[in-house]
Amino acid sequence: MSLGTAPFLRASHWLRRPVAVALASGCVALVLSGLAVLFTSSIREQALSHHHADLAMQATLLALYVRDVPAEERPAALRRFHGALGEHADTVLGLLDGQGHVIAQYPDRPPLQGLAAALADRDHAGTTRVDPGHLGDEVERLAAHAYMPVTAGAMAASGPPGMAVVAVPEIEVSGATRRDQLIVIAAAVALAVIIGILGGLLARKARAAQEAAEQLGRREVELRQLFDHATEGIYRSALNGRILRASPAMARMHGYDDESHMMALRDTDRRPWFIDPERARVFFETLLRDGVVRGFESEVCRRHTGERFWAMENAWLVRDAEGNPTFFEGTVQDVTERRTVETNLRRAQADAEQSSRTKSSFLANMSHELRTPLNAIIGFSEVLEAGIAGPLTPRQAEYVGDVLTSGRHLLEVINDILDLSKIEAGHLDLAEQHLDLEELLEDCTAMLQPLAARKGIAVVTPHQGDPTQAGPSLLADQHRLRQMLLNLLSNAIKFTDPGGRVTLGWHRRGDGGLSLAVSDTGQGMSAEEVEVALIPFRQVDAALSRRHEGTGLGLPLVKILVERHGGTLEIESVKDRGTCVTLNFPAWRSQPDKAA
Incomplete structure (x- = not known):
């Protein structure tokens, strides 16, 4: 928790209980209202005492005023005396x-009638008639019993016997006092309720503020932990590049022990x-123009040790309320190791490309150097075998046949290697044309028929000679398609036993696509052996490689060539039962059958 929020939480600790706050507020309001009632009653009693003195004076003066007035003129005398009261004109x-x-009375108002009713009740209760000389005292006693502030003055002895002069306030002062007290109490209760509600709301707000402060404190701790344990350097810098704040990782990145060491x-x-001033210029120009810099890689210097390393930096500009730049913040990651790996990879790639170019150049040169004498050997062997230069003895014919067979095999190996190198270098171009598929299949079977006949193997073409099954036209490179079919047919004949x-x-x-399939009843392969057979220069079994000639390039070349035509290669094989290899060409390369 931050130091700024702790005093507030300690000061508002008592506000954590809204009910207690509401009760305390109500009690305080009730105490204040009681004090207000007592204070009001005291003031009202003092006012009432002064009022009673005024009424007694009025009654005494009135008694003197009407003492010598005849009985029939006394109502008029009351009216004249009342008019002379001035500010006390509310008196009856x-x-x-x-x-x-x-x-007699003036004016004719209810207060005096209430006093008369009280006197009548006294007579009905059998009360002894009061001495006329003390009638004024009895009137005051009854008036007080009736809760009426009445002050009476005794009449002079020379006046009519058994009479009293009475002065009664038109407003019942004691009743008004009680009403005022009730109003004050009600107001105090209402004030207590309002204070309680306000206290509860205040307590809720204080609780919410406390929870917000606690949450803020937790977030501050979490952010501080992230700041302290981040592996990337985090910093805040002035616009001139002077570091204002730095995470521990950032301090170590510059060669310091911690942030305080760096600040010092x-x-x-x-x-x-x-390291490069041009990179600094680009960084700050981009930051001021765009407000952000992302993935900025440069060679930099550890300020404390002077060691160089490569860093990737992300930074963003912070502005004030008016939009003026104040400072910038960012993260820094040491990418020296990654840059070293990338440099090594680029160097290795360059070396590999150079090696490939060297190999391609070597093969291109060797193709001429090897093919020229090899073609001569093959050509002269064919001349000797044909007897053009004269007849050969049986042993000589056998030797010439071996030389011719070996030369042709060596030429095939050289051609396969050259084709593979062209494909790897991306120099293999297709001379595509619409081919008569039936004619191409017939040519391929005819070329390998002698080899199959020598091994006692039958080569079957189901559609050959059937006019209803005339082959369609296929858009392909004739040389490469013939090469694929001859490779597949020669492999099938090679690995199929006689019969x-x-x-x-x-x-x-x-x-709508077209598929060409070559199947045999030969030795077959397992799934693992199929994967090996598709790797260049690899053969399924070393024993087979000794029994059968080959370089292990046949199937890999076929797969690459059919894929260059936009097709796929499928191999279905069962050990000791045979193999079926299918070339699948897309529909757009095939035209409708000629019979259609």
Whole structure:
């Protein structure tokens, strides 16, 4: 938790319980309201006492005023006296007899009638009639019993006997006092409720603020942990490049022990960050123009040790409220190892490409150097075998036949190697044309028929000679397609025992494409052996390689050539039962059958 939030949380600890706050607020409000009631009652009692004194003075003066006034003129005298009261004009003046009957009053208002009713109730209860000389005191006692602030003055002895002069306030002061007290209490209760509600809301807000502060503190701790344990360097820098903050990884990247060590020496170690000043210029121009720099790789310098290394930097510009740049922040990753690996890979690739070019150049030169004498050997052997130069003895004919066979085999090996090198170098071009498939299949079987006949193997073409099964036209390179079929047929004859059968045919697939298949009843292969057979210069079995001639380039070349035609190669083989190799060509290379 940050130091800035701790005092607030300690000060608001008591606000964590909204119910307690509400009850405490209500109690405080009730105490204040009670004090207000007591204070109001005291003031009202003092005011009432002064008012009673005023009423007594009025009654005394009125008694003197009406003492010598005849009975029939006394109502008019009350009216004149009332008009002379001025600011006390809210007083009701009256004359009552010993039974409490109102003889005369002015003005005619309810307060005096309430006093008369109280006197009448006294008589009905059998109360002894009061001495006329003390009638004023009895009136005051009854008025107080009736909760009416009445002050009476006794009449002079020379006046009519058994009468009292009464002055009654038009507003019932004591009743008003109680109402005021009730109003104050009600207001105090309402104030207590309002204070309680406000206290509860305040407590809730304080609790929410506390939770927000705690969450902020947790996030601060989490961010600090991320900052301290990040493997990449994290920094904040002034626009002039002076480091303001640095993570531990960033400090170590510059050769310092920690951030404090770096801050202490940042003005002493003035080595530039970028080795190349041009990279520094590009970095700051991009940052000020775009506000962000991503994946910026440069050779940089550790400011404390001066060691060079490669770094990838991401940075972003921070602006103030007016949009002015204030500083920038970023991350730095040491990519020296990756750069070294990439450099080595590029060097290895360059070496490999150079080796490939050297090999291609060697093979191109060797193709001429080998083919020229080899063609001469083959040509002269064919002349001798044909007897053009004269007849040969049986032993000589045998030797010439061996030389011719070996020369042709060596020429095939050289051609396969050259073809593979061309394909690897990307120099193999296809001379495509529409071919008569039936005619091409017939030529291929005819070329290998003598070899199959010597081994006692039958070569079958199911569609040959059937006019209803005339072959379609295929768009392909004639030389490469013949090369593929001859490779497959020669392999089938090579690995099929005498008495076996080799089949060459075609069929149209459901998607409209065309497939050519070569199958045999030979030795077959397992799934693992099929994978080995597709690797250049690899053969399935060393024993077979000794029994049969070959370089292990036949199937790999066929696979590459059919894929260059946009097709695929499929091999289905069962050990000791035979193999079927299928060349699948896309539909756009095949035209409708000629019979159609």
